[in-house]
Amino acid sequence: MSSVVSHQRVLSGMRPTGKLHLGHYHGVIKNWIKLQHEYECFLFAADWHALTTHYDDPSLIEQATWDMVIDWLAAGINPGSATLFIQSKVPEHAELHLLLSMMTPLGWLERVPSYKDQQEKLKEKDLATYGFLGYPLLQSADILIYRAGLVPVGADQVAHVEMTRELARRFNHLYGREPGYEEAIDAAIKKMGKKAAKLYTSLRKKYQEKGDDEALETAKALVGDQQNIPLSDKERLFGSLEGGGKVILPEPQALLTESAKMPGLDGAKMSKSYNNTISLREEPEEVERKIRTMPTDPARVRLTDPGDPQKCPVWQLHQVYSDEKTRVWIQEGCKSAGIGCLECKKPVINAIQEELAPIRQRAVEYEKDPELVKSIVLEGCDQAREEAKHTLEEVKSAMGLSYR
Ligand code: TRP
Ligand code: SF4
Numbered sequence: 001m002s003s004v005v006s007h008q009r010v011l012s013g014m015r016p017t018g019k020l021h022l023g024h025y026h027g028v029i030k031n032w033i034k035l036q037h038e039y040e041c042f043l044f045a046a047d048w049h050a051l052t053t054h055y056d057d058p059s060l061i062e063q064a065t066w067d068m069v070i071d072w073l074a075a076g077i078n079p080g081s082a083t084l085f086i087q088s089k090v091p092e093h094a095e096l097h098l099l100l101s102m103m104t105p106l107g108w109l110e111r112v113p114s115y116k117d118q119q120e121k122l123k124e125k126d127l128a129t130y131g132f133l134g135y136p137l138l139q140s141a142d143i144l145i146y147r148a149g150l151v152p153v154g155a156d157q158v159a160h161v162e163m164t165r166e167l168a169r170r171f172n173h174l175y176g177r178e179p180g181y182e183e184a185i186d187a188a189i190k191k192m193g194k195k196a197a198k199l200y201t202s203l204r205k206k207y208q209e210k211g212d213d214e215a216l217e218t219a220k221a222l223v224g225d226q227q228n229i230p231l232s233d234k235e236r237l238f239g240s241l242e243g244g245g246k247v248i249l250p251e252p253q254a255l256l257t258e259s260a261k262m263p264g265l266d267g268a269k270m271s272k273s274y275n276n277t278i279s280l281r282e283e284p285e286e287v288e289r290k291i292r293t294m295p296t297d298p299a300r301v302r303l304t305d306p307g308d309p310q311k312c313p314v315w316q317l318h319q320v321y322s323d324e325k326t327r328v329w330i331q332e333g334c335k336s337a338g339i340g341c342l343e344c345k346k347p348v349i350n351a352i353q354e355e356l357a358p359i360r361q362r363a364v365e366y367e368k369d370p371e372l373v374k375s376i377v378l379e380g381c382d383q384a385r386e387e388a389k390h391t392l393e394e395v396k397s398a399m400g401l402s403y404r
Contacts, residue, residue: 007224008149010039010255013046013087013142016064020071021277022352023262023270025359026320031152031257033076041082042146042384045069048087048094049139052132053118053125070373071280074363085380087142092388097134097141099395100167103174104137108166112136112159140164144171144249145388152255161254168249175398176245185240188233192226204241216241232394248398249391262320265294267313281363284353291317291349296341297334306337314345321351 012032020029035041045065051058065086072084087093109115114136119127139160143151144167151161178184189197200222206215223237232246239247261269264276271277278290296314297307309315309331318327326347333339366373396402 007221008039009146010035010041010150010152011043011143011146011148011252012041012152013044013049013139014068015050016045016047016061016068017050017272018060018064019067019279019281020075021270021272021279023264023277024071025075025280026262027154028152028257029072029075029077032072032082033078035150035152035255036078036081039150042085042148042387043072043077043082044085044087044090044142044380044384046087046139046142049135052129052135052138053122053127055129055131056125066370066373069377070363070366071359073366073373073376074359075280076359079376079380083380083383084377085384086377089377089381090145090384090388092385092392093138093141093145096145096388096392096395097138099399100137100141100144100171101134103170104167108163109133109137112163114156114159136160136163137167140167143252144168145391146384147250147391148252149250150255151252152257154257158254158256161252165251165253168251171249171395172239172245172247175395176239176248178246178398181236181245184233185236188229188236191229191233192222192237196222196226200237207241208243231390246398248394263313263316265290265313267295267316278352278356280356280359282356282360284357287352287356288349291345291352292342294345296344300334300337300341303340304337307334307341309334314341314348317348318344321348 012028014024014028032041032043045068047061047065050061050064054061069084073079077084110133115133119132136159139157140163143161143164151157151164153161189200192200200219203215203219203222206212207219219241220238223234223241226234226237235247238250239245264270264274265278266274266276268274268276278287282290291314294314297309297312299305299311300307309318312334315330315334318330322330330339330344334344393402397404
């Protein structure tokens with residue numbers, strides 16, 4: 001993985017909701033595609049999370065998962081760069097979820113804003129379940145089981161990552177102190193070799209005595225770069241920097257996806273539940289039809305009526321797809337009734353067709369070869385499990401359950 005420039009691992013998941021649309025593409029997938037070149041990425045279909053709200057009708061989850069994975073691949077997620085897998089195929093997530101549940105204060109879960117919000121929003125469903133309350137805890141297990149450093153999420157998920165950080169801290173505090181801790185640290189420092197050991201000790205001092213954050217970062221990088229010492233020693237070294245015990249579960253950071261909301265066909269946020277989407281596999285004729293029939297500024301009844309782009313959902317699409325020159329042309333043409341709405345829509349239609357053509361074509365290839373898709377995911381699941389098992393072993397051992 002030569003293109004990976006950072007040691008940090010990225011993890012993210014998406015609930016399988018079926019075929020993806022342009023909102024997913026501009027809001028999430030494009031960001032994943034960028035990240036896969038910069039980091040080691042683990043990306044998965046959160047099918048258990050889908051069950052927390054769709055336990056009464058699970059029949060769609062499996063197909064939705066395959067459709068979603070096909071769209072990831074078609075959009076440009078590269079299984080050579082990112083590990084793609086299905087949550088329920090890595091049962092270690094569930095075991096960690098259970099273990100974490102022992103030390104998770106109920107109040108933390110009840111306080112997560114999405115808990116009450118979603119219950120309010122999805123009133124027709126009975127979400128007073130154990131599983132739904134545990135939704136953010138399961139998400140924490142998803143993240144912590146890979147010791148991910150960065151978690152790209154939308155604003156609505158930041159609270160979940162925040163809770164994950166608190167849990168990691170609590171876990172390390174409860175279980176990160178082993179007997180003979182000081183001796184273990186000293187031994188680990190020695191293993192780095194004389195030069196690095198000296199540097200580590202002085203950086204640690206600088207941070208602990210003078211609060212020098214840069215020294216902390218440098219020391220972390222130094223530990224991260226050590227090739228020849230076991231992971232358990234690395235964790236001790238990380239832990240000792242900040243004066244705590246061993247860092248068994250590192251704290252992840254949310255990577256807020258800063259994309260503008262992708263507007264839907266009616267100007268509201270593009271979302272399946274608003275029925276205002278263009279899917280990534282939409283046929284060209286459908287794309288054309290959907291844009292042509294989009295509502296415009298209601299003031300423009302006749303071609304000779306001037307309009308205001310500010311009041312028109314088509315204008316919002318131009319902000320995603322059009323360059324400055326086109327936008328000036330529209331502003332002027334709309335306000336002076338110099339252009340017609342169909343004329344105005346044309347560049348958006350063209351831009352979307354151009355964006356979707358290669359995606360649609362690749363999706364067709366994958367649709368024709370479901371075995372290929374399955375083997376990609378199977379391989380991803382195997383890789384993910386390797387990592388997950390490793391973390392789980394350490395967690396169990398810290399919690400007194402190793403039975404060796
Ligand atoms: N809850 C996330 C969502 O609805 C999906 C998800 C599940 C997730 N587990 C995760 C995202 C772990 C990031 C990390 O979008
Ligand atoms: Fe909207 Fe363009 Fe018509 Fe103006 S000209 S109302 S911006 S579609």
